[in-house]
Amino acid sequence: MKTDKQSNKKKIILIISAAVLVIAAAVIIMAVCGVFGGGKPVDSKGVVGVISDNWDPGVEDSNPAQSGTKIPGYSTAEMKAGENTLSLSIGNPKENKVGMYASLKLSDGTVLYESPLLKPGQGVTEIPLSKSLEKGTYDAVVVYRCVMLDDDETPLNSAESGFKLIVD
Numbered sequence: 001m002k003t004d005k006q007s008n009k010k011k012i013i014l015i016i017s018a019a020v021l022v023i024a025a026a027v028i029i030m031a032v033c034g035v036f037g038g039g040k041p042v043d044s045k046g047v048v049g050v051i052s053d054n055w056d057p058g059v060e061d062s063n064p065a066q067s068g069t070k071i072p073g074y075s076t077a078e079m080k081a082g083e084n085t086l087s088l089s090i091g092n093p094k095e096n097k098v099g100m101y102a103s104l105k106l107s108d109g110t111v112l113y114e115s116p117l118l119k120p121g122q123g124v125t126e127i128p129l130s131k132s133l134e135k136g137t138y139d140a141v142v143v144y145r146c147v148m149l150d151d152d153e154t155p156l157n158s159a160e161s162g163f164k165l166i167v168d
Contacts, residue, residue, distance in 0.1 A: 069096050069156075071144050074163035081135040081167050084128060090115065090142055091123015098146045098156055104129075106165075107139035119149065133167045140165040 070093040077088045090113075092100040097120065104113040104127060112129045141162045148154040 069098055069146055069159075071159045071161060072142075073161045074142065076164045076166060077140070078166045078168065079133070082132045084132050086112075086127040086129055086165075087125065088127050088142075089123060089125045090118075090127060092118040092120050094121035096120045097149075099149050099153065101145045101147070103143045103145075105141050105143060107141070112140075117147070117153070133165075135167050138165040138167065 072089065072091065072093065074088065077086060079086050086104075088104070090102045090104065092098075099120075100115075100118045102113075102115040102118060103111060105111050110131075112131065113127050115124065139162065141160045143158060143160050145158045146156040148156060
């Protein structure tokens with residue numbers, strides 16, 4: 001039989017571990033963008049969402065002297081079973097000097113959303129999904145493919161931000 005003290009200690013360790021993993025993932029994502037090549041997204045079959053030119057993830061830059069491409073990170077997102085829209089802020093921070101294509105995928109490879117080119121400062125907060133999901137918890141990832149803002153959209157690096165998608 002576990003005591004309340006042991007149970008609370010395990011919960012605290014779990015929360016701290018999760019926070020460390022999220023921070024480590026964000027650091028790795030920022031470092032990776034620029035290392036791996038990417039390309040244009042596959043046809044999104046008309047699922048693009050409403051792109052906002054004044055998109056702002058609401059995250060303060062803790063180290064303004066640090067240069068490099070900024071990538072939004074996530075820990076969890078929630079939605080109702082059977083709905084086709086997810087409230088998640090996907091976009092390209094205005095400080096970036098590259099364009100991005102963003103894809104929302106499940107761990108089994110199911111593509112739920114692919115964005116058009118997101119220029120710096122552009123993003124979407126209501127993501128139209130290509131299919132509805134049943135109740136459950138899913139491992140999901142937003143893949144950001146960076147491109148130069150030239151006529152050829154020269155591929156740069158890509159980065160992934162994994163999170164838990166909870167469908168109630």
